Amino acid sequence: MTALDTRSVTTAGGSGGSAPGSPRTRTRTRHIRGVRAGFWVYAGLGVVLIASLFPFYWSFLIGSGDSSTINDPDMSWIPGGNFLANATTVVNDPAVNFWPALWNSIYSSALIAASVVVTSTLAGWAFSKLRFPGSKPLLVFVVATMAVPMQLGVVPLYILFADLGWTGHIGAIIIPSITSAFGVFWMTQYLRQSVPDELIEAARVDGASMIRTFWTIGVVAARPAAAMLGLFTFVTAWNNFFWPFIVLDRSNPTLPVALSLLQSNHFVDFSIVLAGVLLSTIPLLLLFVFAGKQLVSGIMQGAVKG
Amino acid sequence: MTATATRPTAPPTSRPPRAPRVISFSQRLSRWDLKVSPYLYISPFFIMFAIVGLFPIAFTAVISFMDWDLVRNSGEFIGFDQYVWILGQAHFWTALRNTFSIFLLSSVPQLIAAVFIAAMLDRNIRAKTFWRMGVLVPFVMAPVAVALIFSNMFGDNHGLVNNVITNLGMEPIPWHKDPFWSHIAIATMVNFRWTGYNTLILLAAMQAIPRDYYEAATVDGAGPFRQFFSITLPSLKPTLIFVIITATIGGLQIFDEPRMYDQFGRGGAGQQWLTITLYLYDIGWGQWNFGRAAALAWILFLIILLIGLINLLVTRRLVRDEGRR
Numbered sequence: 342m343t344a345l346d347t348r349s350v351t352t353a354g355g356s357g358g359s360a361p362g363s364p365r366t367r368t369r370t371r372h373i374r375g376v377r378a379g380f381w382v383y384a385g386l387g388v389v390l391i392a393s394l395f396p397f398y399w400s401f402l403i404g405s406g407d408s409s410t411i412n413d414p415d416m417s418w419i420p421g422g423n424f425l426a427n428a429t430t431v432v433n434d435p436a437v438n439f440w441p442a443l444w445n446s447i448y449s450s451a452l453i454a455a456s457v458v459v460t461s462t463l464a465g466w467a468f469s470k471l472r473f474p475g476s477k478p479l480l481v482f483v484v485a486t487m488a489v490p491m492q493l494g495v496v497p498l499y500i501l502f503a504d505l506g507w508t509g510h511i512g513a514i515i516i517p518s519i520t521s522a523f524g525v526f527w528m529t530q531y532l533r534q535s536v537p538d539e540l541i542e543a544a545r546v547d548g549a550s551m552i553r554t555f556w557t558i559g560v561v562a563a564r565p566a567a568a569m570l571g572l573f574t575f576v577t578a579w580n581n582f583f584w585p586f587i588v589l590d591r592s593n594p595t596l597p598v599a600l601s602l603l604q605s606n607h608f609v610d611f612s613i614v615l616a617g618v619l620l621s622t623i624p625l626l627l628l629f630v631f632a633g634k635q636l637v638s639g640i641m642q643g644a645v646k647g
Numbered sequence: 648m649t650a651t652a653t654r655p656t657a658p659p660t661s662r663p664p665r666a667p668r669v670i671s672f673s674q675r676l677s678r679w680d681l682k683v684s685p686y687l688y689i690s691p692f693f694i695m696f697a698i699v700g701l702f703p704i705a706f707t708a709v710i711s712f713m714d715w716d717l718v719r720n721s722g723e724f725i726g727f728d729q730y731v732w733i734l735g736q737a738h739f740w741t742a743l744r745n746t747f748s749i750f751l752l753s754s755v756p757q758l759i760a761a762v763f764i765a766a767m768l769d770r771n772i773r774a775k776t777f778w779r780m781g782v783l784v785p786f787v788m789a790p791v792a793v794a795l796i797f798s799n800m801f802g803d804n805h806g807l808v809n810n811v812i813t814n815l816g817m818e819p820i821p822w823h824k825d826p827f828w829s830h831i832a833i834a835t836m837v838n839f840r841w842t843g844y845n846t847l848i849l850l851a852a853m854q855a856i857p858r859d860y861y862e863a864a865t866v867d868g869a870g871p872f873r874q875f876f877s878i879t880l881p882s883l884k885p886t887l888i889f890v891i892i893t894a895t896i897g898g899l900q901i902f903d904e905p906r907m908y909d910q911f912g913r914g915g916a917g918q919q920w921l922t923i924t925l926y927l928y929d930i931g932w933g934q935w936n937f938g939r940a941a942a943l944a945w946i947l948f949l950i951i952l953l954i955g956l957i958n959l960l961v962t963r964r965l966v967r968d969e970g971r972r
Contacts, residue, residue: 473685494703551684608910
């Protein structure tokens with residue numbers, strides 16, 4: 342699979358590559374390269390791991406102290422006992438609206454992820470397994486739209502949502518994200534490799550309708566990819582800042598927007614800011630503990646392509 | 648383009664080519680199903696894209712030629728004046744310089760690090776999944792959160808980094824006052840969050856390299872370094888190019904990190920770390936001048952296209968070089 346992935350990179354801008362599937366290349370990756378890795382490899386990876394985790398520890402260290410911790414030159418590397426107190430300050434700060442922000446983040450990200458998965462699976466199925474006039478140029482068009490920056494649309498989107506009276510409304514951040522060109526392209530690539538055409542022909546010969554074929558073959562085959570796409574979309578939506586920052590107001594933020602408010606309110610007391618940072622990251626850390634493995638394999642399988 | 652998507656509400660009555668007698672209703676229905684379904688399946692994407700993608704892009708172009716009045720919610724055509732105004736601003740050129748500087752400082756070291764980390768992960772190690780998850784942890788943290796942590800560590804007076812530096816007996820670094828150092832600090836935030844992600848992409852590409860290449864090289868007496876530079880690196884080229892292109896598209900849009908680098912979010916007192924998108928936000932939602940913001944959005948898009956085009960040309964050359972290996 343991975344062999345195909347990298348190859349499709351070169352065709353990404355072109356016709357989408359009809360990559361004659363040879364899933365067998367996969368077995369090659371199972372080979373064991375040489376002898377077991379030595380000390381230096383583990384030492385190097387250890388350094389990387391520490392660098393990855395250190396900022397989390399640092400925010401806990403500062404977030405569990407008080408306003409003077411950061412200015413203390415003999416600061417201890419052992420966390421203090423104020424984390425809960427600081428977290429409570431964050432949660433109770435009326436200017437930050439922590440609980441509404443948490444809820445907004447959860448439900449907008451979940452809705453966006455669900456809708457991206459559904460629309461991408463449908464379109465990916467059509468692009469990869471159904472023949473119809475115009476499919477190739479349309480797919481190229483989808484890929485091309487990935488180069489369009491969000492910034493190009495924000496002014497009219499703002500005017501549009503202001504007209505509708507939706508500024509400050511969470512719908513204003515859901516609607517622009519409910520489909521994804523990346524998702525369509527990814528599903529197309531995945532389904533192209535994972536479903537043999539004969540299977541679909543057989544279903545058609547047996548008289549299954551298109552939607553039935555999609556449901557019994559496409560959806561089943563797409564499930565692992567759909568889970569990864571959903572996860573990836575959820576994380577991206579959760580972390581999104583630019584557009585929510587523009588269109589939402591202080592009374593009804595998402596978590597990243599709430600964090601920016603926290604900073605402007607407490608910039609003199611970093612222990613509170615960093616306690617808030619950690620607090621807002623905990624939900625995604627929990628998600629990562631349970632689904633990080635899927636996220637890893639999703640990125641390794643899919644992100645190469647698009 | 649969306650016209651094509653909705654077109655096939657084609658006449659279901661289109662007459663069958665021959666032998667109408669054997670065509671039953673269900674067969675006709677099935678044929679209709681075959682023709683229309685693909686368009687039906689792709690329509691949600693294209694309809695939504697038309698509304699939230701295509702329409703705003705076109706409308707941005709229209710607004711960029713206008714003096715937009717927020718109260719009347721309409722504008723007056725004034726030609727290229729907004730573009731001329733933007734290009735005449737010293738802030739714009741500073742922002743352009745900063746954006747490119749931060750982009751280079753983040754992408755180049757990041758890709759080099761990612762290649763080496765991926766090479767380590769590609770070795771025969773224990774607990775593969777653990778290490779892979781380890782490098783990806785920073786990716787789940789919001790850029791805003793990353794920026795807050797790092798701007799604390801890069802504090803001018805009592806930041807962790809300066810404390811370490813002064814303890815080593817060196818002069819503290821002006822992380823906020825000096826443009827270059829502020830770019831380093833912001834690039835570090837980007838690198839922290841994205842290195843692991845790119846590592847995994849490169850790792851996937853490395854695992855696709857046929858292992859016989861390495862076996863043959865070992866037989867020929869090539870050491871691990873020679874193997875890395877003569878086999879691994881050349882095979883990664885297409886993936887590297889892809890990673891570079893996505894890093895470019897994302898890097899030139901940078902907003903979250905510079906916005907959160909201090910509590911004012913205006914890119915520093917002397918625009919040390921003002922980026923294009925930060926400037927766009929300031930024009931649009933600080934000065935409430937939508938015409939100018941729209942013009943700047945188009946300028947940003949053209950810059951991205953230009954860099955993408957250069958990337959593509961270079962890519963073609965490189966891939967052709969690689970073609971007959």
